[in-house]
Amino acid sequence: MTKSMKPTTRRTFLKGSAAVAAAAVAMPNVITPSRAQSKELIVNTWGGSWTAAENESLFKPFTAKTGIAIKTATPVTYAKLKVQVQTGNYEWDVSNANPPQLKLANAEGLIEPLDFNIIDKSKLRVPIYENTLGFIALSTLLVYRTDKFPNGGPQSWADFWNVEKFPGRRCLYDRAFTCLGYAMLADGAALDKVYPLDLDRAFKKMAEIKKHVRVWWTQGNQSQQLIQDGEVDMIAMWSARGVESIEKNKMPGQVVWNQAESYGSGWYVAKGSPRKEAGMRFIDFVVQAKPLADFCKILPYGPLNPDSFQFISDEEGKRMPTYPAHAKIAFTPDADWLLPRLHDINERWKQFIAT
Amino acid sequence: MALARRPEIVAWVLLAPATIYLVILFVAPLVQVLILSFTDPKVSTAHFVRVFTAPLYLRTLGVTFQAAFTVTVACLLLAYPLAYVMARVKGRLGIILLAIVGISFWTSFLVRTYSWLIIFGNRGPIAALYETMGWGEMPRLLFTAFASTMGMTHLMLPYMVMALYAVMSRIEDNYVRAAHSLGATPFAAFRTVYFPLSLPGVINGSLLVFAIVMGFYVTPQLLGSPQSRMISQIVAEQVQDLLAWGFASALAVVLLVATGIVIGIYNRVAGLDRLWGD
Numbered sequence: 098m099t100k101s102m103k104p105t106t107r108r109t110f111l112k113g114s115a116a117v118a119a120a121a122v123a124m125p126n127v128i129t130p131s132r133a134q135s136k137e138l139i140v141n142t143w144g145g146s147w148t149a150a151e152n153e154s155l156f157k158p159f160t161a162k163t164g165i166a167i168k169t170a171t172p173v174t175y176a177k178l179k180v181q182v183q184t185g186n187y188e189w190d191v192s193n194a195n196p197p198q199l200k201l202a203n204a205e206g207l208i209e210p211l212d213f214n215i216i217d218k219s220k221l222r223v224p225i226y227e228n229t230l231g232f233i234a235l236s237t238l239l240v241y242r243t244d245k246f247p248n249g250g251p252q253s254w255a256d257f258w259n260v261e262k263f264p265g266r267r268c269l270y271d272r273a274f275t276c277l278g279y280a281m282l283a284d285g286a287a288l289d290k291v292y293p294l295d296l297d298r299a300f301k302k303m304a305e306i307k308k309h310v311r312v313w314w315t316q317g318n319q320s321q322q323l324i325q326d327g328e329v330d331m332i333a334m335w336s337a338r339g340v341e342s343i344e345k346n347k348m349p350g351q352v353v354w355n356q357a358e359s360y361g362s363g364w365y366v367a368k369g370s371p372r373k374e375a376g377m378r379f380i381d382f383v384v385q386a387k388p389l390a391d392f393c394k395i396l397p398y399g400p401l402n403p404d405s406f407q408f409i410s411d412e413e414g415k416r417m418p419t420y421p422a423h424a425k426i427a428f429t430p431d432a433d434w435l436l437p438r439l440h441d442i443n444e445r446w447k448q449f450i451a452t
Numbered sequence: 453m454a455l456a457r458r459p460e461i462v463a464w465v466l467l468a469p470a471t472i473y474l475v476i477l478f479v480a481p482l483v484q485v486l487i488l489s490f491t492d493p494k495v496s497t498a499h500f501v502r503v504f505t506a507p508l509y510l511r512t513l514g515v516t517f518q519a520a521f522t523v524t525v526a527c528l529l530l531a532y533p534l535a536y537v538m539a540r541v542k543g544r545l546g547i548i549l550l551a552i553v554g555i556s557f558w559t560s561f562l563v564r565t566y567s568w569l570i571i572f573g574n575r576g577p578i579a580a581l582y583e584t585m586g587w588g589e590m591p592r593l594l595f596t597a598f599a600s601t602m603g604m605t606h607l608m609l610p611y612m613v614m615a616l617y618a619v620m621s622r623i624e625d626n627y628v629r630a631a632h633s634l635g636a637t638p639f640a641a642f643r644t645v646y647f648p649l650s651l652p653g654v655i656n657g658s659l660l661v662f663a664i665v666m667g668f669y670v671t672p673q674l675l676g677s678p679q680s681r682m683i684s685q686i687v688a689e690q691v692q693d694l695l696a697w698g699f700a701s702a703l704a705v706v707l708l709v710a711t712g713i714v715i716g717i718y719n720r721v722a723g724l725d726r727l728w729g730d
Contacts, residue, residue, distance in 0.1 A: 174692050175692055175695055176691045176695070179695055271678055311592065312592075312595050312677075314595075315673070326575065440699075443689070443694070444506055444508050447686070448507055448508040451508070451511065451679050
């Protein structure tokens with residue numbers, strides 16, 4: 098733990114004795130640092146309802162089982178991960194992330210290799226991706242307002258592009274590869290032919306719809322507000338948010354699972370974390386069938402552990418991206434293809450929608 | 453000899469803490485940013501070539517300058533009469549106005565930005581006004597360049613008011629009265645006497661607002677549109693989503709130099725030495 102032995106100076110001696118005195122006074126209630134290290138873990142999380150769901154389904158059962166207390170740090174930023182690894186100061190130990198960033202982080206050596214002495218590989222039921230354990234699938238899909246389209250709204254991206262047959266205000270997610278994937282589908286590409294993206298073809302198709310897009314959203318709550326308030330009539334948004342708008346916030350709407358973009362997110366331990374052992378135990382625990390099912394029952398993301406569906410009713414499962422019938426009609430971005438091109442694609446995209 | 457040098461030594465000793473602080477916390481990181489922009493991931497000038505050849509970055513820089521200029525002018529037009537009243541009216545009204553500006557100044561940027569989300573939102577007061585007056589559908593306000601500019605103007609207004617007020621409160625009423633007694637109309641007195649005396653405040657306030665808006669992030673991010681994206685938003689995306697710190701550093705360097713050039717020109721025209729009075 099200690100970096101080097103330093104000769105005791107008067108100042109460090111004074112500091113040390115002050116600390117001892119303080120510790121002596123507070124003794125009955127303090128945990129010494131060495132014990133604290135194995136008994137606590139700091140999870141990097143998004144905050145809000147996401148963290149509340151994690152707390153209920155993942156953190157509490159994990160602490161009950163292992164005695165390791167969970168603390169949280171928000172928000173999720175990859176820049177912080179890089180700083181932590183570069184400086185050796187860790188604000189948090191574990192986090193989860195989505196493919197393009199995950200691949201990027203792993204390529205930069207920011208992710209601790211999985212420790213299969215702690216994680217029992219033979220019992221693992223989730224995919225391993227870039228030194229992470231697969232957790233949930235997230236879908237970004239078409240949602241429309243049923244009060245605007247009482248006789249059935251758009252059912253595909255070709256319909257979304259069809260402004261004569263489905264007039265109305267449109268809204269898209271300001272994320273290049275998501276929209277370009279939709280454009281490929283709207284232009285007639287098959288689900289398994291979306292990737293590798295034909296950029297010229299996709300941008301050409303995007304140019305058709307651009308002037309009909311009223312808003313490009315950037316934050317999840319913004320997308321919900323836009324469709325719930327009826328400011329737009331159809332939108333590409335995260336499935337769990339769409340389900341929440343309809344079920345909890347009573348929006349007259351419909352989620353369209355057809356041609357959804359869906360990808361898995363994974364849990365990882367930050368490279369070099371001083372609490373990596375506890376971190377490995379944690380990420381192994383949270384991808385087990387039961388906690389993962391509990392998480393997805395609170396927030397309807399798609400569990401990547403197929404056994405989780407044993408704990409999920411059919412009714413509940415129909416809200417999730419990995420429900421077999423939904424998974425079949427979705428497409429997944431090819432992160433391996435995307436990563437080396439991400440900078441160029443984003444640059445071209447930003448220029449495209451800004452002008 | 454030693455005695456003669458003493459005031460100088462005292463000055464250096466007094467300056468030392470601030471200087472050390474600035475060097476460690478400001479100059480050193482800035483130098484690091486400069487180094488990163490040429491070395492991450494490998495030694496090259498490729499980042500700068502990209503900034504100046506891909507149309508996105510120069511366009512965004514242009515949008516950023518435009519926003520900073522608009523906000524500065526809007527703040528000046530709004531703040532000048534307010535600061536004028538605050539400085540000229542003695543007693544309770546002046547104190548109330550000062551308190552209002554002060555409270556607004558001390559309220560967090562984030563809170564004030566979020567408040568615009570409500571005001572411009574579909575369930576906000578403007579939407580309610582349109583509904584009660586039967587004006588039909590409200591024009592889209594949120595997530596536009598207009599909302600972003602409005603938000604930034606609101607945030608920067610207290611800075612401009614304070615800068616103007618600081619100068620105006622020191623302008624003696626007697627000067628204007630003298631002009632009147634020499635036969636000047638109120639407008640002529642204002643134009644030839646009051647306004648020139650208030651100019652250091654105008655220069656100071658404009659510079660402050662302009663420089664801060666050049667680096668704005670939160671407000672355009674929350675209220676603006678992809679069309680009104682500012683350079684710091686691109687920097688943030690490079691840092692956070694793409695982990696491309698070298699390129700982000702290059703953009704930051706370009707922003708810094710561009711802002712420096714504008715301030716340099718401004719200095720030539722307006723004279724920064726007037727900032728601190730005579």
